[in-house]
Amino acid sequence: MLGSVAASAGGGGTGAMDNILSVATDVLAWFITSMGTLIKFITDNPVVLVLFMIFLVGSAVGMLMRLWKSV
Numbered sequence: 001m002l003g004s005v006a007a008s009a010g011g012g013g014t015g016a017m018d019n020i021l022s023v024a025t026d027v028l029a030w031f032i033t034s035m036g037t038l039i040k041f042i043t044d045n046p047v048v049l050v051l052f053m054i055f056l057v058g059s060a061v062g063m064l065m066r067l068w069k070s071v
Contacts, residue, residue: 042052 042048
């Protein structure tokens, strides 16, 4: 997939830009689909959900402590 972009990007027309944008759109769609699958997996499993929530709360507390100590 990326090899065809590199091969056609040297041509220098608008077709090369269209090809790059098409590949970028495909990558973005794949990323959104993958994140949806990951979120579904996390929310469907209570143990994983609890661990994920602990991670999120710990991250928020860590950032707030860093901000509080920097003042």
